[in-house]
Amino acid sequence: MQILLPDQSRLELPEGASGLEAARTIGPKLAEQAVGVRVNGELRDLRLPLSDGEQIEILTTRNSGDPDALVVLRHSAAHLLAEAVRRLYPGVKIAIGPAIENGFYYDFDFPEPIAEEDLARIEEEMRRELAEGREWRREELERDEARRLFTEQEEPYKVELVDEAEGTISTYSQGDFTDLCRGPHLIDSKPVKALKLTALAGAYWRGDSANKQLTRIYGTAFFSKNDLEAHLVRLEEAKKRDHRRLGAQLDLFHFDEHSPGSPFWHPRGMTIFNQLEALRLRENARRGYLEVKTPLIYDKALWVTSGHWEKFRENMFLIPVGEEHVYGIKPMNCPGHMLLFGSKLRSYRDLPLRYAEAAPLHRNELAGALHGLTRVRYVTQDDAHLFCAKDQIPTELDGCLDYLRYLYGLFGIEPRAELSTRPENKLGSDEEWDFTEGELRTALDRYSIPYVLGAGEGSFYGPKIDLHITDVLGRSWQMGTIQLDAQMPARFGLTYVGADNREHPVYVIHRALLGSFERFIGILLEHTAGDLPLWLAPVQLRVIPVGEDHAEAARAIVEGLRRAGFRADLDDRAESVGRRIRDAELEKIPRLVVYGDKESPDDLAVRERGGAQSRKSLKELVLELTPLSSLPVS
C-alpha cells in the first residue's frame, strides 16, 4: 500500500503496517523520536495500522510546540501518575486521567484524604518509574473481558466506563499497571524529560455535583526541561497581568470581606466604568434603544410569575419585610422590563421596543465561585430587552449581532461564539424551543459567525448565543449574550394589537453585549496588561515640573489640558524627575509632560508611555490627542 507523506512524496509499505513501521521505514532516528502520528489530520496511536492512501505526519519529540504531540506525552504521563498512586496508596480507586491544555490530570478516589505534601512523594515515585523506564503495550479487548479485568482489579469507575464505552475497547499497560484507555500513548517513557505535579483539587465524578467528589491531581510534562522552565516563566508573566493584581497596583478597585464578591470601585476604576457607560449610552441612542430605570427589589409574587422563584431562587438575595412579605433583590432586569412593557396596551406600531438599563444586579453566587471582577455578586450588565413581533425577530437579532461586532472590534477582542440550547430545567414546550433555537442558529449563519454548540446550556427561559473569552490564566468566561425568549412574555401575558386588530404574542430578546462592566473590565485589563487606550485611561496625562520653580507653569499646563477635556494631573512631589517618571510608568499613564527651564507652552517635552519622546506645543498636543481621547466613533 501507499502512504502519503507531508512533503507529498509516497511511501510504499506492506499491507497493515503501523505508523511506527512507517517511521522506521523512513529512518531509525525518526522512529526513536516518534510519539504519535497524525492521519488525515487526526491524532492516532503509532501502533495502529495505516490504510492505503492515507496522508500521515509523524509527530516526534522535536514537535515540542505541537498540541497533539504534547497530548500523547501528557496522557502517558497521566498513566505514570496513576501507576505511582496505585503503588503508594493501596485501596485507591482510579477514575479518569486525560491530557488537558498545558498538562494533564488524573482523578482518584482515595481511601484516606491526601494533602499537598503527598504530591512530592508521588512525583518522586514517578521519577523512579522514569529512571526504570516504562513501555506501553496496547491491547484490544471484548467488552466482557474488559469488564472482568477491571472487576477483578476492583476498579468500579473503570467498570462503569467499560459499560458505557462505544466502539473498540482498548487498554494500555506499562509495568504491571493496566488502564482502560483509548490512547494514543508513547511507545516508551523516554520522551518524558520534564515532569511536575502542580495542584490538588476536588472534582466530581463525571462532572456532576450530585456524584461523589474525587481527588484530582494536576500535573504537566514536556519533552525538555527547558520547555518546562519556559512554561513556568510564562505562568509567572501571566500572573503579572492578572486583573486582580492590576486592580490593586493601578488603584482601580478592591474587595472587602464585609461584602464578598462586591467590588469597591476607586475613583480611577470608576473612570473606566463610566467611560464604558458613556459608550453604552451613546451607542444605544444611535441604535434606537430607550433608556429606562426600574426597581431593584420586587415582591416574591413577581419572581413566581417570572419563573425565577422556581428556577433561580438559590441565587437570589431575599429580604423579609414584616411578617407577610418577602422581597427579592433583582438578579436580572427582565421581570421589571416585562412589567414596564405590560403597563399599557401596545400596538404593532410600537414594536420593536428596545428597553435598555444598566442597573445593579445582585446574585448570590456560590462562595467558591467568586473570582475578582470576573465573578462577582454585584454585577452591572449592559442589558436590554427587545420586545418584538415574531416576524421582527431576524431583524432584531441581526441588529444585536451587528452591535456585537462593532463593540468587540473596538476593543480588538475576538470572542468565541456558542449556541446554548434548551437546558434540563427549561420552561415551555419543545416546539417553542425548536423555533427559538432555530432563529438563533439562522442568525449566526446569516452573519457567518462560527460557533460551537452548548447543548443544554441555555437559560431556563430561552436559548442563547454566548460569547466566551479566555483570561490570562486560561479560564474561559462568558461575556456577551443574546437570548431569545418566548416564555417570559407569555408568563406575563404580554401581547400587542396587530394591524388585524387582534392580540398577538410578544417575543423578547434579552441581550447584554459587553456582558457585564465588571467582567469586561477584568478581561480588558488582562488583555491590555493595564495599558488602556487613551479614552479609557483613568489619568491620560501627567505633568512633571522639573524643579520647584516650574510648579506654577506646570500647573497652568495641567489646567489647559483639563479645559481641553483631558484627565490630567500634576506630580510636583519633591522627588527626582526619574523617580516621578518611573511612578507614572508603573501607573500606566499614557502621556507625560516634563516641564523645566527648556519648556514653554509652545514647546513641551512629551513622553509616551514606554519612552518615546517628542516636542510639541500645548495646542499641538491637544489637537493630536483629542480624537484618541473621546469616545471612539464607528
Place this chain on the structure above:
RNA sequence: GCCGGAGUAGCUCAGCUGGUAGAGCAAGCGCCUUGUAAGCGCUAGGUCGUCGGUUCGAGUCCGACCUCCGGCUCCA
C-alpha cells in the same frame, strides 16, 4: 456549596522545635531642586483574620467560623 492551600504593618514577605513581633517598599516629616524607570536621612505604623480551647505562657498547638487563592460545580 464541595476538595486542597493560605491569612503576620497599606503592599511583598521573614519569624526554627510555644517564652508578649522584624525587613524591604509604600506612608509622614526633614534635607536635596532635580531633565526621562527608584536621591538621602529620620519617624511612625501590627487586637499576628475572628471567636473559643490547651498551657504558667499561643503569631506558633487544637477546634469552629470568616475571607482569600487553586480546582470542581454554577454563571454576565
